[in-house]
Amino acid sequence: MAKRQNNRTHKNSPRGPKPGRVAARPTLNEEGAIVKDWGGKLPIALSFPNTYYVGMSSLAFQILYSRFNAEEDVVCERLFWEKGGAAAGKQLLSLENERPADEFDIWAFTISYEMDYFNVVEMLRQANLPPLAADRHASTRWDGTEWPLLIAGGPGITMNPEPMAPFFDVILIGEGEDALPQFLDLCREGLYEDRAALLAALDRLPGFYVPSLRPSNRNHIGFRPVERLWVRELHKHPTHSTLYTPETEFSGMHLMEIARGCGRGCRFCLAGYVYRPPREQPLETLLGWARDAFDRGHKRVGLVSAAVSDHTQIDELATELHRMGASISASSMRMDPISVPLIRVMATGGAQTLTVAPEAGSQRLRNVINKTQTEEQMMRAVSLASELNFPQLKLYFMVGHPTETDDDIQAIVDFTLAAKARFNRRIAINATPFVPKAHTPFQWEAMTDPATIKERQRAINKGLARHGVAVRADSPDWAEVQAVLSRGDRQLAQVLLAIPSGELNVRTFFQTLAKLGLDREHYVGQWQVGDPLPWDIVQSGVSENYFHYELRLAAQDKTGLSCPPDSAGCLTCQACDPDWAFRYGDNANRPLPGARGGAWRAQDWQPWSRLKAEKHQTAFGGVTVAEIPLRSN
Numbered sequence: 001m002a003k004r005q006n007n008r009t010h011k012n013s014p015r016g017p018k019p020g021r022v023a024a025r026p027t028l029n030e031e032g033a034i035v036k037d038w039g040g041k042l043p044i045a046l047s048f049p050n051t052y053y054v055g056m057s058s059l060a061f062q063i064l065y066s067r068f069n070a071e072e073d074v075v076c077e078r079l080f081w082e083k084g085g086a087a088a089g090k091q092l093l094s095l096e097n098e099r100p101a102d103e104f105d106i107w108a109f110t111i112s113y114e115m116d117y118f119n120v121v122e123m124l125r126q127a128n129l130p131p132l133a134a135d136r137h138a139s140t141r142w143d144g145t146e147w148p149l150l151i152a153g154g155p156g157i158t159m160n161p162e163p164m165a166p167f168f169d170v171i172l173i174g175e176g177e178d179a180l181p182q183f184l185d186l187c188r189e190g191l192y193e194d195r196a197a198l199l200a201a202l203d204r205l206p207g208f209y210v211p212s213l214r215p216s217n218r219n220h221i222g223f224r225p226v227e228r229l230w231v232r233e234l235h236k237h238p239t240h241s242t243l244y245t246p247e248t249e250f251s252g253m254h255l256m257e258i259a260r261g262c263g264r265g266c267r268f269c270l271a272g273y274v275y276r277p278p279r280e281q282p283l284e285t286l287l288g289w290a291r292d293a294f295d296r297g298h299k300r301v302g303l304v305s306a307a308v309s310d311h312t313q314i315d316e317l318a319t320e321l322h323r324m325g326a327s328i329s330a331s332s333m334r335m336d337p338i339s340v341p342l343i344r345v346m347a348t349g350g351a352q353t354l355t356v357a358p359e360a361g362s363q364r365l366r367n368v369i370n371k372t373q374t375e376e377q378m379m380r381a382v383s384l385a386s387e388l389n390f391p392q393l394k395l396y397f398m399v400g401h402p403t404e405t406d407d408d409i410q411a412i413v414d415f416t417l418a419a420k421a422r423f424n425r426r427i428a429i430n431a432t433p434f435v436p437k438a439h440t441p442f443q444w445e446a447m448t449d450p451a452t453i454k455e456r457q458r459a460i461n462k463g464l465a466r467h468g469v470a471v472r473a474d475s476p477d478w479a480e481v482q483a484v485l486s487r488g489d490r491q492l493a494q495v496l497l498a499i500p501s502g503e504l505n506v507r508t509f510f511q512t513l514a515k516l517g518l519d520r521e522h523y524v525g526q527w528q529v530g531d532p533l534p535w536d537i538v539q540s541g542v543s544e545n546y547f548h549y550e551l552r553l554a555a556q557d558k559t560g561l562s563c564p565p566d567s568a569g570c571l572t573c574q575a576c577d578p579d580w581a582f583r584y585g586d587n588a589n590r591p592l593p594g595a596r597g598g599a600w601r602a603q604d605w606q607p608w609s610r611l612k613a614e615k616h617q618t619a620f621g622g623v624t625v626a627e628i629p630l631r632s633n
Contacts, residue, residue, distance in 0.1 A: 030056075030245035031296075034069040034076070035096045041075040042187065044068055045094060045104035045148070049111060049119035052080045052095075057249040059241065059257055059304055060154065061110050066242040067180060068108070074184065077104075081119040086126040087502030101127035102141065105191060107148045109168075111156040114485040115478070117164055118504055120152075121496050124167070131497060133169050133212060137195075146195050149187070158228070159274050160438035160535035163488040163496070165211035169199060173207050173538055174229035174274075175260075177237045183208075209537065216490065218536040225539040232580060234260055234279040240289045244298065253329065254293035255302040258286055258317070262306035263563020263600075264334070266359070267370045267441040267554055268398065268434060271306050273542050276575035277567040278306075283313040287320055294324060302329045309333040309342060312565050312592055315615055318342040322349075332357065335377040336605055337612035340384065347388035354385040356419075357396040360404075361411030367557050368403050370441075370550070372602040375415065377609075382419045392426045395419065399456050400434040400448030400476075402554065409456045413463035420467060428470040431457050433479035437486050438535040439542060441550035441560075446526040447483040450476035477506045484513070484523040489534040491518055541575040561599040565608060566590060569597020 046065050048055030055061055055078075068076035077094035079101055085092065092101040101107075101123070109120060124131040129147060130139060136147040153172035157164050161171045172179060182205065190198035203210040207229035215222050231237065239257035246252055261275035290301055301321060308314065308330040318341045321328055327349035330342060335356065343354065356378050360366045363375065385393050397412050412431070420427055433453050436445050453476035461471045485492065498512045513520055527533075529548060553560045561572060568590065571581050584590045587597050594611045596604075 029247065030243055032241075032243040033096060034065070036069070036075040038075050038097075038099075041073050042071075042106070042184070042191070043099075043104045044074060044076045044106045044108055045079045045101060046076050047079040047107050047109045047123065049081050049109060049116040049123060050113075051082070053247055053249070055080050056243065056245055056247065058110070058112060059239070059255045060112070062242045062255075063237075063239060064108070064110060064176075066238075067177070071184060073188070079107075079123065081116075081123050084502060086122040090126065092123060092126040102129060102148070105148050106187065107150045109150070109152040110154040111152055111164070112154050113156045114163075114482050116156060117485055117496055118499070120164065120167065122501060125501060132166050132493070134166070136169075137212070149191060149195070149198075151183075155271065155274060159270060159538055159540060160486060160488070161209060161211070161538065162216055162490050162534045163485055163492040165209075165216070165490055166493040168211065170202055171209040171211065172229070173209050173226045175231045176207075176229065177231050179205070179207050179229055211490075214537065216534065216537040218532050223537075225537055227539050228274075228541050230275070230277075230541070230575075231260070231279070235282055235285055238289070239281060241293070241298075250302050250329075252298065253300045253302045254290070254298040255304050256286055256289055257281070257304045258308065258314075259305040259311050261567075262310070263565075263567050264307060264310075264372065265370050265550070265560055265562040267368075267550055267560070268359075268401070268437070270437040270440055273439050273540060273575075275306065276541060276563070276573065277580065278310070278563055279567070280311055280313075283316055283320075286317055287324075290321060290324060290326060294326075299326055300329070301326045302331070304331045307332055307334050309335075309337070309339040310565065314339045315341040315612070318345045321345065327351075334373065335381045336373045337609035338377065338381055338384070339612070343381070343384055344388060347390060351390065353392040353394050354381070354388075354390045355394040355396065356381055358415060359396065359398050360401060360408060361397065361413070361415045362408045364557050365401055365404060365408045365411070367559050368554050369398075369401055370554070370560050370562075372559055372562070372605065375418075379418065379422060382422045386423045386425075390425070392428065393419065393423050395427065395429040397429060397431050397460075398434045399431045399460070399473075400453045402434075402442060402445045403557075404448070404456075406456075406459075409459050410463070412460055416464055416469055417467060420469065426470070427468075428472065429460070429464070431460050431471060431473045433474060433476045435479055435483045435486055438533070439538070439540040439547075441547045441554060443487075443533065443547065444527040444529050444551070447480060447524045450480050453479070480524055481506060481509050484509075484520070487523050487534065491516070541573075543574040546573040559602040561601060562605075564595050564597070564600050564604070566592050566595055570599045572599040 046068060048061050065076060068074050077096040077099060079092060079094055093099065121131055130136045141147055150168045151170040151172060152164060152168045153176050157171060158173050186198060186201050199210050202208040203213045206227040209226040214224055217223060241255045244252050259278060259280040261278035262272045263278045264272060266272050305311065322345040328345050329351055358378055359371045360369060382393060395416060416429055436442050436447055457473040464471055494516055495512050499508055510520060550560045568581055568584050594607050
């Protein structure tokens with residue numbers, strides 16, 4: 001095909017702008033948007049399959065936006081899903097320059113949640129793109145050129161890409177910071193010349209899954225698992241807000257990812273395995289980002305991590321941010337050890353809610369799920385919330401855990417009432433249905449049927465409503481849909497395609513599943529340990545034998561293993577390589593006093609908790625922790 005030069009697209013692109021299209025800059029109520037001229041640049045549509053409000057609350061989405069636009073020859077603009085847009089025939093336009101979606105040559109999707117799979121299909125339909133990669137490979141656009149290259153990543157797809165695999169040309173498995181430069185270089189060279197050769201080149205790289213070139217069944221003769229990528233030197237990458245808007249959950253807040261991964265090993269938690277091993281941003285780096293944000297007028301700081309309080313210098317970070325005058329929020333915290341300085345700083349800064357996540361009401365069930373916080377530790381946090389005059393306490397529980405009984409449900413009620421006895425303000429709880437996830441010890445476990453979950457949610461509400469405790473209960477029916485998607489295979493792509501725009505509901509989903517001959521129980525029921533799994537194509541780093549071991553411990557109501565605070569000196573689960581695991585050499589060289597090498601059990605956190613408790617008695621902002629002035633009610 002003859003190549004046509006056009007000064008509004010990349011220098012190697014054969015395409016010009018679609019006839020009749022005039023770009024117009026919309027009014028954006030935000031700070032940090034990057035608007036570029038398209039001349040000679042590679043156009044990338046960074047796509048989030050949910051609303052602007054949800055997408056702009058994603059720090060990962062912001063980081064990708066900044067990273068792509070840091071390249072001089074790349075123009076990256078944002079696309080968001082809009083409810084009803086596809087059904088109404090509304091044109092899908094980019095945010096920065098209102099360019100039609102089909103004018104971009106690369107679509108990069110970040111998918112955080114399985115339920116957004118439906119929105120991915122809606123966006124492709126809205127842009128008049130053939131949704132299936134095979135159909136795009138067999139046809140061309142209006143001007144005879146190839147369709148955009150579609151690549152996806154993010155926690156909602158990276159550990160089980162199979163339900164979405166037929167829609168995408170490429171799926172990035174794991175963390176993408178180190179892989180993006182090579183991806184862009186290959187696209188510069190081959191995107192407009194030989195698409196098949198480009199896909200073959202990407203297929204040869206670690207972390208890049210090209211579904212059209214790899215069978216996903218591990219018994220297939222051509223099976224080649226894809227190695228998950230993870231960033232070994234997190235400090236080399238800025239992980240903080242680049243965009244600010246009031247139209248998000250974190251209105252105008254400066255978000256900072258202070259650490260990545262969690263070594264606690266909760267058996268239901270995908271993030272605890274997909275982001276192993278835990279890594280931290282250095283204290284001085286974080287303080288530098290905060291100072292830069294302050295200089296731009298952003299004094300509200302949101303600390304983001306799977307377990308904010310597990311950062312080895314969280315007390316020092318909270319202390320320094322307090323001295324700077326920051327108002328602090330935290331995404332999630334552990335209570336073993338509790339960070340008293342962090343919670344006090346949150347209180348003095350006007351935080352409205354302290355969140356504690358017991359996940360289960362009884363100690364037996366917390367052992368089953370490997371949630372090692374004790375009731376005593378969590379009640380200490382509740383008492384602290386009362387002492388510091390937090391207006392609200394939130395408690396997060398899951399309903400439907402493996403081995404859960406009615407006694408465990410009553411234990412949720414009892415735990416909450418015990419918390420209420422210590423905290424006499426507003427208490428709200430969330431009773432979220434358990435959904436089995438790929439690459440976790442519970443990946444083989446059945447999901448509790450929706451009728452049983454509803455009955456247990458009603459029992460919780462009945463036991464607490466008369467005490468003035470607000471109970472939020474997520475839908476078990478939609479949770480079952482999520483379970484099908486989270487454990488699904490490539491056949492589910494046909495289900496997603498068969499649901500007409502604007503007609504999605506639980507009944508339609510399962511009717512479509514049955515019409516296509518797929519067994520609902522297969523996806524949500526118990527699976528045999530050792531059988532092939534849809535996500536075998538992903539080599540997550542954590543060995544299957546490790547998951548077997550953790551599952552056996554769960555069956556015995558026993559806690560299992562976790563990573564020590566600096567996640568070094570251990571090869572137990574196989575997520576680390578030897579260079580990383582033994583980077584400190586002998587234990588004597590480890591930076592944390594009281595921490596040792598090797599995997600930790602629940603009791604191994606006790607010395608660390610005591611050490612942190614002793615530090616809480618030291619000076620904080622020139623006074624002792626107990627003397628920090630509290631804001632009034």
